[in-house]
Amino acid sequence: MRVPLPALLGGSALLLLLLRWRRRRALWRKVAEAQERQELSLVRMEAAARRFREQHPSLKMASILSLPLPELSKKLRDGSLPLDHVFYAYVGKALQIATETNCITEFLQESETQLRKAKLMEKQGLLYGVPVSIKDSIDCQGHDSTLGFIKNLNKPAAEDSVVVQVLKRQGAIPFVKTNVPQSLISYDCKNLIFGQTRNPLMFTRTPGGSSGGEGALVGGGGSILGIGTDVGGSLRFPAAFCGICAIKPTGKRLSKRGVMAGVVGQKAVAAAVGPLAKDVESLALCLRALLCEDMFSLDTTVPPLPFNEEVYSSTKPLRIGYYETDFFTMPSPAMRRAVRETKELLEEAGHTLVPFELTNVDYVIFNYCVRGMFADGGSSFVRKFKGEMEKGGIGLFFWLTKAPHWLKTLLSWISKPFVPRFSSIVRSLKENTVDEVWSLHHEIEDFCHQFVSQWQKLNLDVMLCPMLGPALGIGYPAKLSVAVSYTMLYNALDFPAGVVPVTLVTDEDEEQLKDYKGYYQDWWDRTLAKAFRGSVGMPVAVQCVALPWQEELCLRFMKEVETLSLKKNSFF
Known part of the structure; x- marks a missing residue:
């Protein structure tokens, strides 16, 4: 039948x-x-x-x-x-x-x-x-x-x-x-x-x-x-x-x-x-x-390379580069204050602070970090989720990785005037050829050499940088992947980087958050402002950076920042 x-x-x-x-x-x-x-x-x-x-x-x-x-x-x-x-x-x-x-x-x-x-x-x-x-x-x-x-x-x-x-x-x-x-x-x-x-x-x-x-x-x-x-x-x-x-x-x-x-x-x-x-x-x-x-x-x-005790225990005054913002993720009021106050403490202690100008961080984040990590279009990362019952709130990312190249190109072009950061992410998620990956790695090497040259031209020992903070509300990081700019830069460069808590969020910081707009004034900036709110009393850190293989110098700088902050503040 x-x-x-x-x-x-x-x-x-x-x-x-x-x-x-x-x-x-x-x-x-x-x-x-x-x-x-x-x-x-x-x-x-x-x-x-x-x-x-x-x-x-x-x-x-x-x-x-x-x-x-x-x-x-x-x-x-x-x-x-x-x-x-x-x-x-x-x-x-x-x-x-x-x-x-x-x-x-x-x-x-x-x-x-x-x-x-x-x-x-x-x-x-x-x-x-x-x-x-x-x-x-x-x-x-x-x-x-x-x-x-x-x-x-x-x-x-x-x-x-x-x-x-x-x-x-x-x-x-x-x-x-x-x-x-x-x-x-x-x-x-x-x-x-x-x-x-x-x-x-x-x-x-x-x-x-x-x-x-x-x-x-x-x-x-x-x-x-x-x-x-x-x-x-x-x-x-x-x-x-x-x-x-x-x-x-x-x-x-x-x-x-x-x-x-x-x-x-x-x-x-x-x-x-x-x-x-x-x-x-x-x-x-x-x-x-x-x-x-x-x-x-x-x-x-x-x-x-065993631990270099001589470098770590040195008391020689340092020449320190610093910046308050990367011009990609606008720092919260507490972040900016943390860098300024730490700079002042270091200067009072006899160290020399030199302004360092960061440029094209948006290019680094999208073209080196996002494109570099997902150079295969994100397919190997997506495969890790095969058979899992949950995809960690990155459904849009999954859809983008599976979208054909022509659609990504069209979506990137259409969205660029309205949401330029989203446009850049979409463009960065394309599948690269072997030749393109090799060219990318070469470009990252050149960027690293240029960064070191700028560092050496200023005769710096270490760098004082902002660190994202205070802690965001639960669930916000999944919505704010773009806010990793302050940290991810030093993974792309492969520099040692540490964090030291230096202050707590004040009522004044909280009040100033009302004026937080962000550099792009897009959905991500508005969401980050919400994520920072309600944090009075939470710690805020600074980031301490050194050149590759100089972990001991990085720690020596961190120790100096920690000591000076503890002298000034009694809450840690």
């Missing part, structure tokens, strides 16, 4: 719907299992912390948590502070911050075993006994590196990343992994598996991203040292938004082996691994520990 075509088509459609429903149910099951594991991790942390408190009822945890990392590590090495006292103090505090902000994805239960082994270690590294938090995307043996993707669940790493191996050899104890935004290409911190991470200083604000879980945990005091990554500000946003310090080193100064990337293979925008901590001296101690023979032998692509 012959089956009618309509019935056949209807049956096929029903079968497809059934298969899709079954597939989605399987994905939801994986998410539910991951959330159960996350909850179980927190239960284990709570049990471990409670057990220790019951055994040591008179121990004052607050006195341990108040110690800066250099002092803490010294006490651990000389035996004046027991390892388990420090470990369980941070387990308890991390649990509290995780409950408030949803920043931890997993407790690394083997850390308790490592703690017991550390007590028997003969060789005590620079980070002996220090509990360290690790970003989700950095491999820890036996644990997932999800990047917020369901497809990456239940795929535990076969071995530790090089940076985790070196941390362990230096005596550090990785004890938790922390949350990230889906795909990492965001400076918010939300994914379908683990949900939204909140800022510990104001729960309605984002902690930044993509190292957002790290920013929230370190900023809340639940970790004394965190390790994250940065491909457009992913260390600097969380640090600035959560009132702590971070440094993005030159891309190859620390190993990226075993570190998962949001966009694999692109070379235009340099990614880097780096630390987050409460203060600059802690960052310096971390780099002292990591820049060792173990790092250089485990990953021979890392140049064997």
Whole structure:
């Protein structure tokens, strides 16, 4: 008997719907299992912390948590502070911050075993006994590196990343992994598996991203040292938004082996691994520990450059370039004030400040950063979302990547007079030929040389720059991808860049926001003004930059800014 075509088509459609429903149910099951594991991790942390408190009822945890990392590590090495006292103090505090902000994805239960082994270690590294938090995307043996993707669940790493191996050899104890935004290409911190991470200083604000879980945990005091990554500000946003310090080193100064990337293979925008901590001296101690023979032998692509103590400890007055704006993203009143006040403090301390003029930042952002990261038209990035139930609020981006070249060209041309930045983004998302990619890389090299020449012509040591802030409201970063200009510039240049909190938003800053228009006065500028509002009392940072491979000089400058700001302000 012959089956009618309509019935056949209807049956096929029903079968497809059934298969899709079954597939989605399987994905939801994986998410539910991951959330159960996350909850179980927190239960284990709570049990471990409670057990220790019951055994040591008179121990004052607050006195341990108040110690800066250099002092803490010294006490651990000389035996004046027991390892388990420090470990369980941070387990308890991390649990509290995780409950408030949803920043931890997993407790690394083997850390308790490592703690017991550390007590028997003969060789005590620079980070002996220090509990360290690790970003989700950095491999820890036996644990997932999800990047917020369901497809990456239940795929535990076969071995530790090089940076985790070196941390362990230096005596550090990785004890938790922390949350990230889906795909990492965001400076918010939300994914379908683990949900939204909140800022510990104001729960309605984002902690930044993509190292957002790290920013929230370190900023809340639940970790004394965190390790994250940065491909457009992913260390600097969380640090600035959560009132702590971070440094993005030159891309190859620390190993990226075993570190998962949001966009694999692109070379235009340099990614880097780096630390987050409460203060600059802690960052310096971390780099002292990591820049060792173990790092250089485990990953021979890392140049064997140990930490240069002489540069870091120098007291020679600096010649510092500075600018208040990049003329692409208008700084908030608090951002502009942060740079001005820091400049004045540095001048009073005997340093020389020299104006530095930035030009064509819009060209850099659209043609080097956006076009460079998505030189294949964004197709490889989009493929990462295949089979996922959520696309992180970038539906328009998906549509644009799949649109034919002629349509992108037409859309870019039509929109240019009305929304020039949107027009530039559309134009930058075209698929490039190999010849065009090589030409782009050559152009980026030339730009870098020109930037260095301008730097050297002014005889600069370092640069003082604005840092986006204060922390935006949750959900705003997804709408404001163009606001990464202050940070992403230094990924394109591959310069070391760090952030230091220097002030808090005042009522006057808030009042001046009413006049915020932006340079383009488009939808993005209006949205950014809204995102800044309601931030009185939130921290604002400045960015400190040095030339490639000069992390120690960058840290020395950061330390100077931190010291002068602390002298002036009593709120940090």
